[in-house]
Each structure stands twice: as structure tokens, then as C-alpha cells.
Amino acid sequence: MSSAKQKNDNFLILTGLSGSGKTVVSHFFEDMGYYRIDNLPAKLIPYLVDFWKTREVEIQKIVLVVDIREAGFLKDFPQALEKIKEVVTPKIIFLEARDEILIKRYSESRRPHPLKTKRSMLEKIALERERLAQIREMADEIIDTSDYTVAELRKKLTERYFRRRKHRLQVLVVSFGYKFGLPLESDLVLDTRFLPNPFYLENLKELTGRSQKVRGFVLESTETKEYLKKIFQMLEFLMPRFISEGKSNLTISIGCTGGKHRSVVVATEIYRWLKSRKFNVRIFHRDIYK
Template structure:
């Protein structure tokens, strides 16, 4: 079992990191009291098949907490828990800017102390934890995508393009555009198999329908251009930290043209190394 403890400066992105780790199949708990960590670790170890990766966020606001934390950490070794510490930090100027943007109060801010002073006090306070950290991430100039990539590098070590799942969904405009759509393409300009009597009761997954749709030069050109666009966009979405993308392709009823195009795009996306799944929302309607 992987057991990760996330600590660090307020405003440096601890909770955001936990959210991203959750997308990487970690079981995450925010604001875990130090005293509960040993019991929590024991429960996770007892059900290690269910909790293969665990991450928890813990804050230390008082100097007296260090002795308790380090005692707990030493106890984790005695339990046979192989833990790691991720320490999140950022330059004081960046943290000040984040607090001004969110208008939240720094947890160490008290009357008569500025945000800058509170941050500097926290840096000194957390220095012992930083010294024991296995990983340190400075998020000063990080975008969300950069933080996502760094977490991938540290805790996954796989090609990031494998971690975005592309849902290619066909739909019928008469039933509405899927709410989960990120990109929507209208293929109602393509030749419609509905008006060919022997094709009407089939759908876009049937070879005769697909062949009819792709016989058109407009279809071939459209799909070629769409493939180029998707190939260009996917690395940018990955860099941004997006883990799921829904490409919706619509025709009138969602049974013929959109289904055939969605299937072709799903096959193409898989062929260039991304995980893709084909969803035909209205094919049975």
C-alpha cells in the first residue's frame, strides 16, 4: 500500500494536489487530525486490496504539533506502513497574491499581523516537516496543468496521454445536445442514410450504413480535418491537466451519420495512443 502524507504552506495547493491524486486512483482525505493518522493507517492496511493508494492532507498550526507528528510517523514505520511525505510550498509573494484573489484569511493571521508576516511565520514553523519530506513541489509559477504533470511524474511515471480518456459520443439533435460535451460537431450536412429504404432500420455501426456515409467526399474531407484538429488539441488538453474529454457528434436522430463518424473517430483516437470509448446515446431511439 502506498501511503502519502501531504503537508506544506497554506495556499500552496495541498487540497488541489489531493483532488488531482484522487483522479490518479488515490483514496484521499483532507484535513486529517494528526492523532487519527495511526488508526486510519491501520484501517487502510487491513483493507489493502481496497486501499492500494492513500493520500491524506494534514495541517500543522502549532509548534507543539511537531513532536506529535514525528511520533506518529515513527509509529507508522513500526506498523509496517511505508509512508512518504509530499511538501507543498510557494514563494511568499505568490501566496499573498492567491489570498488577495480569494479574499480568504490566512490560518495564522491574527489582529496586528499582516498576511506576509503570517506566511513567513508558517515557513519557519513548517521547516522541520520540510526537512523530512520525500518530495517538495514549489507551485509558485505552476498552472493546474503543470501541477498535474508533476504529480504524474512523481507518482505515476507513465505517459500522460494515456491518462486522458476521450469519450466520443454520437447524439441526435432532436433529443438535445449532451450536457457533458466539451466539443460539439454537427454532421447533418452529410448524406443521410435515413432516406435510403434498405438502410433506414440499420444504424451507423452496420457496415452498409458506414459505407454509405463514407462514400461521400464531404465525409472524407470532414473526418480528415476533424482528425487533424483532435490530434492538435489532445496534447494541449493533457498539458492543461484535463483527464476526461467528451467529443459529441450530432445528426438529426442520432442513429446513422453521427454513429458512423463517432466510431471512426474513436478508432482514430485509439490509433494515436489515447484511451477512447465510443458512446452512442440515441442509437436505440
């Protein structure tokens, strides 16, 4: 079988019952680097595939959400799939949930069911199941989301689709000065104001945490050594869990009074530790020259 015929993880089609979690799942894949397209008419799928294959735009991976909201979906989708199979065989993921869970979700969200009939919610769900039965049979993977929280569902998808791939967690390490305010995007904030302060030494005051003299002064402190040890232990515990949960961006902010000395040194050490463990990490010294 040629590679074009194999199920392509770079082109996912997400479908299933209304209220089963397609929005949550599609946004998860978007966070993991997929280009998300929602509710594209099924007749246009072959044109999308042609456009994607020509690489006229830099879109490497696509997650396409299609479902019963589109009037011609049930009739047009099998035909569209047949047309594109010589170019790409997408992976189809079908989401579903138990009736009582779907009813509860509709009650909580107060959103109407897409089937415009005068039937009860339970009858609408039953009708949608019946109409989607053929599409469900075409699926490569069926996921029942009934018993998953959003976090648990993201974890399941991470383990299923990204466990063997290089993780995509983007880490930003920021040094800052408390006198200028906390970085608003912070996920973790670490305080270094209790560490020995080079500001009070005349030969170090005008230097920054990038200077070897300042680095040596801060790092030779027993408090700094113990603090970094504890930080690295914490990150050793946290990082796999952030990845497992499906987190795509993490900002670690390290502060001192002015953002010029101690925070720069400690942020650099954290950056180097993460880099040595193959994380995709950047560093930004926000207030170093203020």
C-alpha cells in the same frame, strides 16, 4: 531494502504552507485515482495505514493532506511517521510559495490565515514557515508554486508522477441527434449534418449506423473520408496535450440530425481510432433508437 521501506507513490502525504496550493494539488491526485483525505489528525495516521493495509476497502492509492490547521500536527506528525515506517514509507510532498505570492492569494481569496494570532499576514506567514521548518526537512519533494498557474502546476505534476505510467485519461465518445439537444457533458462537439444522409434512402432509412450498409454508404463519401482525416489529425494534436495538462475525463460528442445514422458511423470510427492507440475509451449512442 525491502519494498515496504521504499518510498511509496501509492501513499502520498501532502503538506506545506497555507495558501501554497495544497487543495489544487490534492484534487489533482484525486482526479488521477487517489483517495483524498484532508486534515486528518496526525495521531490517526497509523490507524489509517493499518486500515489501508488490511484492504478492508478497495482503496489502492491515498493522498493525505496534513498541515498546521490541526492543533497537534507539529508534535504528532513526526511520531506518527515513525510508527508507520515499518509498514509503509509514504512520499512526503511539501508545498511553499514566496511571501508576496501568499499575501496576494490570501487577498484574492479573502480567507483568513489558520494561525489565530493578532499579527499581520506577513508575520503569520513567517511564523508558519518557522514552525514547519522541521516538517520541510522531512519532505521527499519540495515544490514552490509561486510562478505556476493551476494548469501549469497540473502539467508539472503529470510529468513528474504520471509520465512513465499508462495515462489515466478516460474518453467517452457519444453520438447524438441535434433535435434532442447537445450532451451537456461535451468537451468537443463535432457536426456531421453536412455528410450524405442515409435517411433519404428507403433501403437505409430504418437501419442504424451500426448496419454495414449504412456504414458503407456514409464512409464511401469523399466528404466523410476527408472529414475523418481532419478529425484524426486534430486528435493527434489534442490528445497528448490533454494528458500533459492532467485532464482525467474527455467527452467527444458527434451529432447529426436524429442521432441514428451519420453520427453513429463517425463516432464509431473515432472510437476505433482511439482504441487502436491504446486510449481508455468507451462509446455511447445516445439517440440511436429514438
